[in-house]
Amino acid sequence: MSAPAPTARTGSAPRTGSATGTAALARLVLRRDRLRVPLWYGLTALFVVGVAAAVPGAYPTEAARHALVAATAQDPTQLFAIGPVHGSSVGAVAAWRPRGQAALLLSFAGILLVVRHTRAEEASGRRELLGATAIGRQAPLAAALAVAFAATLLAGLAMGAGLTALGLPAAGSFATGLSFAASGCVFAGVAAVAAQLTESPRAAVGLSAAVMAACYAVRGVADLGAGEWLSWLTPFGWVQHVRPFAGDHWWALLPAPAACAVLLAAAYAISARRDLGRGVLPSRPGRARAGAGLRTPAALAWRQQRGTVFAWTAGLTLFGAGLGAATPTIAAQLAQSPALSDLLARSGASARPVDGFFAFVVYLTAQVVTVFTVQSVLRLRGEEVSGRLELLLSGPVGRLRWALGHLLVAAAGSALVLAGLGAGAGLAFGLAAQAGAAEVPALLAAALVRLPSVLAVGGVAALLYGVRPRWAAAGAYTVLAACLLLELAVDLLGAPHAVLVVSPFAWTPALPAAPFEAGPVAALGAVAAGLTGAGLAALARRDLGV
């Protein structure tokens, strides 16, 4: 105890605080994401400006836009998916059409960026390497948030500049862009908190995305007539209450900085107290011996993915139930919906309007479920990159048997998630309409008939994983995004409905509004199987782990 303390270097030592090194780390974030950030945020801005540029062509006259406003107000599908149009000017329509997608894209980009540079760095052990250098405890979090906020706000400003350049009033243009950016910043904050709570980056993304989806669903239900106060509870409601080009209510954005401040304070407080690598949610000790079932690659794949499968199933069952419960109250509006009568006319069926509504919602939701499917297929890549695959395949496990285990879980999990959607919607709708469980079989079928289309996109991921593993994630999500954009092209650019034929989602018969057709469903199943088979064939020949 009497030993002299080591003399500290004084005088020239720089001031060190918990945020020391933030600037250097922010540069590191930018260096690692030099392609990712400009692509995500740049393309989102481009998307908003592109939609706005197409509006005058799609709705050339005041009368046409007025008709759109009136029709949307009567159309629950549009009210649920995007919300009401505030005004019939070109700007108001341009701010309305991309509202949902742009806000969701910026939010999800923020979630991925923040988790990628905080919890994922910790879980990989790289954070430890940096933690030993002269950087503050809060610096990694601060750096990730700084880049996320800056990129989001820049994207918002770029949207504003783009819309202004199209000749729209500047105030409304920037109100549009910055309202989308506001939701992006809030969910970057949500991700910052989630990254403190969970130990695995996947769980942090899942938790943040679940909060985002719930916020979006609350906004949708509020716009279906459940009460405007409800939409003030969600960032997507604030976005919509700004009413760009129709009053520019900037004050509607005030809750966003307040929410960010609260979320950041919470994230910093937790981060200052917890150990590196640990979360707040407890991780229980495991079993000393493996259960009897854990002996095959498929069992291992299920064990690894079951948490995600259950979370998605629970989420979509709740989503379906909320939708089903709200449907009877809007049945009257549905009868007059032009979009639905259009859909019903196209499908050539004389179904109930509610059936058309369900068909449309299931059609949209199937594309969301595809995100699960693609993620599940991409587990293959995750296992290979992490090095776990090497240990597994050093046992007598063929690589095809291993891959089939994960693909089986991806397919069965997708079926389970879709079944949850259908069953939840059917049960809640039946109960609300006092029909008991009578609606369940029809809606279950409507959801499950989408499975082959979902698996077809999953097949693209499997094919790319076999052939070009590095491109698998980007390629599969590009295909999914292209399907969504095609929809937009038909809507706005007046592209013929025939172009949708390349989208697997449009191939599927629109149950329960349209009758079941075996042909397209079988064809989609064959496409999914063919793509997956080709991917497996390539996997059998290539090197692993490089």
Next chain:
Amino acid sequence: MFAVMSNVISVTGLVKSYGRTRALDGLDLAVAPGEVHGFLGPNGAGKSTAIRILLGLLRSDSGTATLLGGDPWRDATALHRRLAYVPGDVTLWPDLSGGEAIDLIGRMRGGLDHARRDELLERFDLDPRKKGGAYSKGNRQKVALVAAFASDAELLILDEPTSGLDPLMEAVFQDCVRRERRRGRTVLLSSHILGEVEALCDRVSIIRRGRRVETGTLADLRHLTRTAVTAELAGPAPALADLAGVHDVRVEGDRVHCRVDAHALDGLLRTLADAGVRALTSRPPTLEELFLRHYQDEHEQGNGHGRAQHAERDSETGR
């Protein structure tokens, strides 16, 4: 010379390139049944690439590799029933406990010895209930080691298996390898820990830049290198530098230092005796010197250039 015994691992002229990098450049390797074979080389020499080819994870560009009498790529699944592998950097499934991971790997290989599993957990002092993500590097390594040693595999492929283990656990590891050898198993041990190699290996192969530069027993390899001799002489130092096989002669007063090839030792001693020896020390080359000579790049070696060539020539003639 081992070819007649039907080797457990037999590799000839193996080539593997990644783009323009040639990771393996005509590698030869022979591992006889029942031996512990040290697999050495500097970082990036191609050891892990060779092991991955043997495991059927990578496909070689050319050359042949035979493992337990089969083709490592084509017969991977069947061969893997008979081998156990420990990577140098074990990653575990974050949501599986160590015990579950051990059982899973064992069951996939066709069962493991439960008594031995429990004994090994005890000896390695490993808590099997912790989740994969919560283990330290050393403990992750132990999970893979327990899974491998609890198996009934004929061949153990260990790629720097003790990185992260403390000295006590290193001793347990060496015990386990010796026990495997007594049971007649074959071990391919890639390692940088020279003490471990010296204690365990019957034969070693040293590779550099994707080629084998030396192979044999440690005694064989020692024989190829030079003994350091220091003598205190009664008279003036003779002209040692002119003797064939004598190198690095340095004279300090009545002391001479030199290094001498094994075959030239006789001649050197005779010359020194003629000059009158008052004191003599000779030191066999340490293992470290032996390896350093092979690890060092010839371009960095300066005046050792000739020696590196000498080594290459020896290994050529040894084949």
